[in-house]
Amino acid sequence: MSKILILFAHPRLESSRINSGLIKGISSIPGITFHDLYEAYPDYDVNVKYEQELVSKNDIIVWHHPFYWYSCPALTKQWIDLVLEHNWAYGRNGKALVGKKAFNVITTGGRHEAYQKEGMHKRTIGEFLYPFNQTARLCGMTYYPPFVVHKTHLLTHQEIAKYNKDYIKVLELLANDSIKEEEILKNEYLNDILK
Amino acid sequence: MEGNFFFQATIYLLAAVIMVPIAKKLGLGSVLGYLIAGIVIGPFLLGFIGQxxxxxxxxxxxxxxxxxxxxxxxxxxxxxxxxxxxxxxxxxxxxxxxxxxxxxxxxxxxxxxxxxxxxxxxxxxxxxxxxxxxxxxxxxxxxxxxxxxxxxxxxxxxxxxxxxxxxxxxxxxxxxxxxxxxxxxxxxxxxxxxxxxxxxxxxxxxxxxxxxxxxxxxxxxxxxxxxxxxxxxxxxxxxxxxxxxxxxxxxxxxxxxxxxxxxxxxxxxxxxxxxxxxxxxxxxxxxxxxxxxxxxxxxxxxxxxxxxxxxxxxxxxxxxxxxxxxxxxxxxxxxxxxxxxxxxxxxxxxxxxxxxxxxxxxxxxxxxxxxxxxxxxxxxxxxxxxxxxxxxxxxIGTKEIEVTKEHDTIEENNPIIIAGFGHFGSTIGRFLRANGVQATILDIDSDRVDTLRKMGLKVFYGDASRYDLLKSAGAEEAKLIILAIDDPEKNLEIIHTIKKHFPHLKILSRARNRYDAYELMDEGVNHIYRESLDTSIRLGVDALKMLGFRSHKLHRMAKTFFKLDEHHLKDLSKVRKDQKIYISYAKQRIEDMEESMKNDAMFGDIKEEGWDSASLVEEVRKYNTIKE
The missing domain is CATH 1.20.1530.20 (Na+/H+ antiporter like fold)
Structure with a gap:
């Protein structure tokens, strides 16, 4: 069993169609802690001690957020800046995260084709997420491929429900350790491990 | 003589202890209770006291x-x-x-x-x-x-x-x-x-x-x-x-x-x-x-x-x-x-x-x-x-809860009741309205009620500590009640009525100062808002800004100060009955705060977290020879 911590960040969840659909039923899955950052820290005043204890109790850290300007919303960055302290997360004495896993769950309006070398964004999602990837590595964590929802503006209710189902399946697979790490790392997206 | 004095005292106290609660229960008020007690023990009924x-x-x-x-x-x-x-x-x-x-x-x-x-x-x-x-x-x-x-x-x-x-x-x-x-x-x-x-x-x-x-x-x-x-x-x-x-x-x-x-x-x-x-x-x-x-x-x-x-x-x-x-x-x-x-x-x-x-x-x-x-x-x-x-x-005049027309508005089942609509309460009311939430408002000043009604607000006149008034204001269906009255005694009275008859209502209470807050804590109220806290800190932040402090640092300092003060309030509340311990406790708290400020570590064990690069700088210097 792996314990999963979802660090969810959306500054306007009340008007988000995709993300509110995506997180339906997530918090009731055993072994999963759903942590709504904008709800917990409306003033960006992240409680570092509490967050570090939370991270220590979990094996997999998930940064779940909309893909704002090829990155995350400000509070996710604030969380990383404050919580991943020197001598705790990194540095010669910072070993708290060694052996844990991390990945991003993102939602974006662009299609898969747009995030290609010849597409309009010129880079893949994986390339854009490289700062997260390297942050995880620096802290001794294994960085998994991201779970991605594309072309969010065009999705129907059924398609959103499908993504929700897939997300839950992925989380359950990871929580139950029912898939080997090499299998996971082979994929471009975590969505693909269901194939 | 002395025996007589104690006997007299017993008679007076006994009469009061028996009659006043009865009178209060009957809704007659304590004054009438005392008067009746006096008549009963007076020369014309029991004759315990004479001229x-x-x-x-x-x-x-x-x-x-x-x-x-x-x-x-x-x-x-x-x-x-x-x-x-x-x-x-x-x-x-x-x-x-x-x-x-x-x-x-x-x-x-x-x-x-x-x-x-x-x-x-x-x-x-x-x-x-x-x-x-x-x-x-x-x-x-x-x-x-x-x-x-x-x-x-x-x-x-x-x-x-x-x-x-x-x-x-x-x-x-x-x-x-x-x-x-x-x-x-x-x-x-x-x-x-x-x-x-x-x-x-x-x-x-x-x-x-x-x-x-x-x-x-x-x-x-x-x-x-x-x-x-x-x-x-x-x-x-x-x-x-x-x-x-x-x-x-x-x-x-x-x-x-x-x-x-x-x-x-x-x-x-x-x-x-x-x-x-x-x-x-x-x-x-x-x-x-x-x-x-x-x-x-x-x-x-x-x-x-x-x-x-x-x-x-x-x-x-x-x-x-x-x-x-x-x-x-x-x-x-x-x-x-x-x-x-x-x-x-x-x-x-x-x-x-x-x-x-x-x-x-x-x-x-x-x-x-x-x-x-x-x-x-x-x-x-x-x-x-x-x-x-x-x-x-x-x-006559301003009705408490009107039976005909106004009754409909009471039937709206607003989720929130606001008791007291002075400057404090009305600000809350405006904020709620700006967010599209209607509240049922009670106030005891009929002049104010009239003025507010003329301005188109649905305000009701009456004493919010009364069970029947709260009931007709929809206390059974409401989720929250906000006590914004500036009379702490009245607030406590309302709390008693709520705890007795509407235990499901969440209470959010205004407190004028920490002494009021203590009393509210004793009554088991968890959501207490001291008038003298937020505004004072905000002013302090602006004052320090004018001295050249950085805004964001002050913002975080203020947050921490606020949290610690609320925390200390809970601690002090437990010991406040003993004046001596209270003072030494309070003194210790102030010293703690000041000490940690001197150490530039904000307050208590909170430091600048990930933004604090001191340990990183130390490590880098230790493992690299710095070229002079």
Missing amino acids: EGQDIMHFAEFGVVMMLFLVGLELEPALLWRLRGPILGLGGLQVIITAIVVFLISTIIGLPWKEGLAIGFIVAMSSTAIVLQTLNEKGLMKTSAGQSSFAVLLFQDIAVIPILAFLPLLATKTAVGGADHHNTFISSFPSWAQPLIVIGAVALVIVAGMYIVKPVLRYVAKTRLRELFTATALLIVVSITVLMVGVGLSPALGTFLAGVILANSEYKHELESDIEPFKGLLLGLFFIAVGASIDFGMIAREPYMVFGIVAALMVIKTIILLVLGIVFKLKTDQNFIFAFGLSQVGEFAFVLLSFSLQEGVLAGETVSLLMAVVAITMALTPLVMLIIEKLILPR
Whole structure:
């Protein structure tokens, strides 16, 4: 069993169609802690001690957020800046995260084709997420491929429900350790491990 | 003698302990409870106390003196200045017109004009004790009826002094002697010096209140002996009384003045809570004595005469007050509370009557008749107020919860009830509305309710501590209740009603300061909002910004300070009953905060977290040789 911590960040969840659909039923899955950052820290005043204890109790850290300007919303960055302290997360004495896993769950309006070398964004999602990837590595964590929802503006209710189902399946697979790490790392997206 | 004293004390206390809770339960208020207790143990029913009731009454009048001190503490000088119009206008006209009307009537029915005039001034007095106690109990002190009543009562208290000076001039009979009122220290001085001494005494109270009392209180507070503080509080009140009686002024007026001067001091709450129980007990004793002194023998002999005068006096006084209320633009319902509330003849009449007897102004027969009349009017007051509240008010003026049209809005089932819609409550209400959330609003100031209604807000008049009012305001369906009343006593009362009848309601309560917050915590309220916290910190942040501190750092400092202060409040609340531990605890907390600030580590164990690069810099320097 792996314990999963979802660090969810959306500054306007009340008007988000995709993300509110995506997180339906997530918090009731055993072994999963759903942590709504904008709800917990409306003033960006992240409680570092509490967050570090939370991270220590979990094996997999998930940064779940909309893909704002090829990155995350400000509070996710604030969380990383404050919580991943020197001598705790990194540095010669910072070993708290060694052996844990991390990945991003993102939602974006662009299609898969747009995030290609010849597409309009010129880079893949994986390339854009490289700062997260390297942050995880620096802290001794294994960085998994991201779970991605594309072309969010065009999705129907059924398609959103499908993504929700897939997300839950992925989380359950990871929580139950029912898939080997090499299998996971082979994929471009975590969505693909269901194939 | 001593055995007798304890026996007496037992009788009084027992009567009060039995009768007052019954009266309160029946909705009659504590004043009526004490009066009934007095009647029961008085000479005409059980006969436990006899004629000494009169002496006890004189002693217990000291309760009125204490009450005026407490009233003064609640009244800051600025507020008093704002009330100068009503005090002089409303109060002055009430006393003079009542005196003249009563004088004319008694002359017409054949009393000598001197007696008539004396009676006129005597019956113009209303009962400060009963009216203020009743208004406080009903939470009406801050309404316009409450303020007007207070203004009139204050003027009457002041007017007692010239009336006492004036009465001997009306003497027609030989003085009975044994007088103690005019045989004061001051009368040994020549008459030209007397006014100077009086002015000097008042000046002494003011100067002492401003410059001597505070340092003394500070000095006493340092000893950390609670009873010594109580003793000092009593000393202030008693010594002013001695001084005032010495120069022939009303002691109530003197302590009132002292109270006003101390209203802004940091010891206001301690003084209040120390004097409060004494005041309560003495007032209770006073009301019992009034009850016991009602001469049922006289009433039985001449029932028509006695009740005729009672009815005539109360009607005359009420009509005059109603007219004055209209002139001074009180709303109809407020005017009713004001006029009927002040319709009795007050305790000062007892003083003035016995003084008139001593001075030979009135005959013994007249005096004892009037004594009975006065006592009955006082006893009737709580009943009259009850009738006004239950029967008349619901039919006129601002309705509590209107049955027809307004009922629909109450049926909206708003999720939130706001009790108290002054500056605090209305800001909350506006914020909720801006977010599309409607609240049911209750307020006890009918003038304010009227104004707000004219502005199109759905505000309801009424006392939010009443079960029936809360129920009709939808407390059963609502989720939250916000207590935004500035009277902490009333807030606590509402909390009791809610906990008893609507336990599902989440309570969010305003607290004026940490002392209020402690009381709320004791009641199990978890959501407490101190008026004096957020705004003060915000101001502090701006002040430091002006000194050149960085905004974001200050923002975070403020957040931390806020959290720690709330946290400390909980800690301190647990130990606050023991003054000694409380102070050392509080001191330790302050030292902790300052110490950690000096260490540049914000407060406590919170540091600059991930932004703090000190350890990283250290590590980099340790493992790399720095090229100079």
